[in-house]
Amino acid sequence: MTRIYLYDHCPFCVRASLVAGYKHVAFERVVLLNDDEKTCFDLIGAKMVPILEHDGALIGESLDICKRLDEIGDEKQIILPASGLDQQVADQLSQVGHAQWALSFPRVIRIGLPEFATEGAQAYFRSKKEKMLEMSFDDALANTGAHKNAVEQVLADLPKLPLPSERENRLSWDDVIIFPRLRGLTLVKGLEFPESIQTYLKEISSLTGVDLYFDRAI
Numbered sequence: 001m002t003r004i005y006l007y008d009h010c011p012f013c014v015r016a017s018l019v020a021g022y023k024h025v026a027f028e029r030v031v032l033l034n035d036d037e038k039t040c041f042d043l044i045g046a047k048m049v050p051i052l053e054h055d056g057a058l059i060g061e062s063l064d065i066c067k068r069l070d071e072i073g074d075e076k077q078i079i080l081p082a083s084g085l086d087q088q089v090a091d092q093l094s095q096v097g098h099a100q101w102a103l104s105f106p107r108v109i110r111i112g113l114p115e116f117a118t119e120g121a122q123a124y125f126r127s128k129k130e131k132m133l134e135m136s137f138d139d140a141l142a143n144t145g146a147h148k149n150a151v152e153q154v155l156a157d158l159p160k161l162p163l164p165s166e167r168e169n170r171l172s173w174d175d176v177i178i179f180p181r182l183r184g185l186t187l188v189k190g191l192e193f194p195e196s197i198q199t200y201l202k203e204i205s206s207l208t209g210v211d212l213y214f215d216r217a218i
């Protein structure tokens with residue numbers, strides 16, 4: 001039995017979903033409510049997802065989960081090695097980390113995701129993230145223009161991301177880091193992605209079955 005406990009919006013969980021999808025691992029997808037602390041504590045002793053349960057063993061770190069999924073999945077679905085691009089992109093995006101949070105946190109509770117199906121789950125998330133942002137969700141939304149500009153400048157400066165279609169439809173370990181950091185931005189209506197990044201996101205999405213939020217953007 002293979003089961004992954006996750007939140008749909010969580011970038012660390014997306015890492016696991018990418019590898020599971022690409023490697024054709026059959027698993028039960030358990031989306032926890034964001035305020036469900038008990039399930040996480042019972043499983044791994046901390047309020048943290050993703051959590052992989054496989055053959056009675058539990059793993060609570062996303063990259064360890066990805067490695068395990070790589071081992072148990074379809075061996076023909078090779079994941080190409082990391083090239084350093086993952087770190088470069090992560091560093092560039094970190095320059096606008098706060099603006100990225102300010103764009104995505106107040107929106108992600110409004111698009112009907114299962115982890116926010118109750119008012120309690122939404123309130124739990126809001127309270128944690130408003131502290132991280134040091135501003136209310138209302139203020140974050142009111143400053144959308146400035147946050148968008150900052151993020152768009154960094155997106156425009158990102159290096160060219162190799163496409164799966166350019167390398168026999170292979171996923172790479174760079175993609176496991178890069179795609180989850182960009183996916184959350186697809187729920188920001190009107191945010192301008194360079195054409196090449198849009199193509200990258202769509203190709204990785206169709207290769208792995210991990211969806212994007214463009215159709216629900218607000």
Ligand SMILES: N[C@@H](CCC(=O)N[C@@H](CS)C(=O)NCC(=O)O)C(=O)O
Binds near residue numbers: 010047
């Ligand atoms: N080091 C962990 C980090 C995972 C993580 O930070 N997960 C977030 C969700 S995005 C979490 O569970 N935070 C606690 C919470 O949401 O209450 C990993 O890579 O697996």
